[in-house]
Amino acid sequence: MSILDFFKHKTFAHGIHLPDKKEHTREQAIRRLPFAPELIVPLSQHFGAPAKAIVSPGQEVVRGELIAEANGFMSVPIHAPASGVIKEVELYPTARGPKTESIVIKTWPGASQRTASFEPVNIPSLTHEQLIKAVQDTGMVGLGGAGFPTHVKLSVPPEYSIDTLVVNGCECEPYLTTDHRLMLEQPAELLMGTSMLMKALGAKQAIIGIEDNKMDAVETIKKHLSGFEHIQVKAVQTHYPQGSEKLLIKVLLDREVPSAGFPYQVNVVVQNIATITQLGELLPLNQGLIERVVTVTGTGINKPGNYLVPLGTPIRFLLDHVGFSGSANHLILGGPMMGSTVASLDVPITKPVSGLLVFNEQSIEKVSDDIYPCIKCARCVDACPMHLNPSMLGQLASKREYESMQENYNLMDCFECGCCSYVCPSNIPLVQYFRISKSIMRERAIEKQNND
Ligand code: SF4
Numbered sequence: 532m533s534i535l536d537f538f539k540h541k542t543f544a545h546g547i548h549l550p551d552k553k554e555h556t557r558e559q560a561i562r563r564l565p566f567a568p569e570l571i572v573p574l575s576q577h578f579g580a581p582a583k584a585i586v587s588p589g590q591e592v593v594r595g596e597l598i599a600e601a602n603g604f605m606s607v608p609i610h611a612p613a614s615g616v617i618k619e620v621e622l623y624p625t626a627r628g629p630k631t632e633s634i635v636i637k638t639w640p641g642a643s644q645r646t647a648s649f650e651p652v653n654i655p656s657l658t659h660e661q662l663i664k665a666v667q668d669t670g671m672v673g674l675g676g677a678g679f680p681t682h683v684k685l686s687v688p689p690e691y692s693i694d695t696l697v698v699n700g701c702e703c704e705p706y707l708t709t710d711h712r713l714m715l716e717q718p719a720e721l722l723m724g725t726s727m728l729m730k731a732l733g734a735k736q737a738i739i740g741i742e743d744n745k746m747d748a749v750e751t752i753k754k755h756l757s758g759f760e761h762i763q764v765k766a767v768q769t770h771y772p773q774g775s776e777k778l779l780i781k782v783l784l785d786r787e788v789p790s791a792g793f794p795y796q797v798n799v800v801v802q803n804i805a806t807i808t809q810l811g812e813l814l815p816l817n818q819g820l821i822e823r824v825v826t827v828t829g830t831g832i833n834k835p836g837n838y839l840v841p842l843g844t845p846i847r848f849l850l851d852h853v854g855f856s857g858s859a860n861h862l863i864l865g866g867p868m869m870g871s872t873v874a875s876l877d878v879p880i881t882k883p884v885s886g887l888l889v890f891n892e893q894s895i896e897k898v899s900d901d902i903y904p905c906i907k908c909a910r911c912v913d914a915c916p917m918h919l920n921p922s923m924l925g926q927l928a929s930k931r932e933y934e935s936m937q938e939n940y941n942l943m944d945c946f947e948c949g950c951c952s953y954v955c956p957s958n959i960p961l962v963q964y965f966r967i968s969k970s971i972m973r974e975r976a977i978e979k980q981n982n983d
């Protein structure tokens with residue numbers, strides 16, 4: 532990419548430029564992981580009510596078969612990631628921390644990769660309601676890390692209409708290359724999924740926004756656009772956190788989502804590449820989500836790559852397969868900026884997990900745990916893409932003045948990108964403060980709702 536190309540592509544104000552660290556996996560084609568002897572499939576892999584198990588110990592299941600039903604509208608079903616026999620339905624630890632009711636499947640040795648087949652869906656013949664239900668039946672959730680049920684995001688309040696579907700191909704977190712590989716390897720499914728979601732939303736256009744460190748993906752998709760005249764591809768500057776919904780909408784459409792508001796308020800819905808590509812593959816075949824692509828990389832990994840992993844695969848099995856030399860203390864699920872550390876290797880890969888990063892001792896930069904007073908340098912203010920005042924928010928958090936953080940400093944607009952913590956010379960863990968403050972405010976809101 533030339534320097535002219537760099538300035539040619541648009542971006543947002545503030546944010547940070549990070550080394551992308553994608554060189555070890557961006558050229559690695561997606562490879563299928565074998566089945567682990569046991570899969571641990573949590574009933575809660577999504578935002579909303581956990582699914583309800585419909586299988587019992589001793590029962591045989593076929594790969595792709597429904598094993599847990601959606602528990603209401605804000606829930607999704609779960610399908611068997613492999614053929615085998617149900618060992619138990621019990622509480623198991625997950626990466627989120629607390630134990631969650633999970634279905635454990637003992638897979639058949641040498642089980643086939645073929646999935647159960649169902650009556651194909653004729654998408655053009657479906658009504659809006661039938662299409663939303665068909666999306667829910669796939670068990671699809673935001674595969675970019677959010678885990679929000681896709682059919683709920685497509686169910687826009689009736690007072691709003693959607694004119695544009697934005698497809699988020701930024702993948703702005705360092706190390707991750709899942710979406711990049713999907714764009715290169717499955718452009719037809721991506722475009723099929725995009726046109727199906729445009730129908731579900733009644734959108735007249737779709738824009739696929741891709742950071743300009745993936746120009747090969749831009750070119751690949753452009754070559755497949757014939758017959759999809761309402762879909763365009765636009766390159767945007769590589770700039771963290773360009774993949775945030777609000778920032779991408781601003782850059783692509785010059786529309787501002789209101790403070791504490793939602794994209795549908797500016798007539799837009801955003802979906803990520805992996806979600807749409809998987810839907811493009813599963814929806815016409817009436818099949819459920821049973822596997823996902825995970826980037827496995829970092830200095831502690833022997834065979835970095837992009838792996839198609841059956842959901843429920845224990846992290847330990849995945850790491851044994853790729854070879855590793857790190858420790859559970861240096862393991863991150865997701866990207867390094869917004870992902871979370873995991874303390875155990877015995878938790879499973881679930882729907883929202885896009886990356887597994889492992890670092891060895893030698894490569895870990897020893898960062899001091901010492902926190903120093905704020906020196907009012909304003910670097911955090913310059914970095915915040917939401918134009919918040921992280922310095923002031925940090926001071927209020929340390930005094931537990933959560934109401935003031937929300938009412939006077941728009942705490943809820945913080946989407947925890949970590950830019951402020953990254954640039955702070957005083958090593959103040961600002962984003963951790965904000966994460967805790969937001970969850971306290973959410974709990975208080977629920978408590979108030981229950982008391983009213
Ligand atoms: S974590 Fe929140 S406050 Fe900090 S830079 Fe990101 S959006 Fe701004």
Ligand code: SF4
Nearest residue numbers: 905906908909911955
């Ligand atoms: S970057 Fe850190 S030291 Fe500087 S103003 Fe923000 S909180 Fe204070």
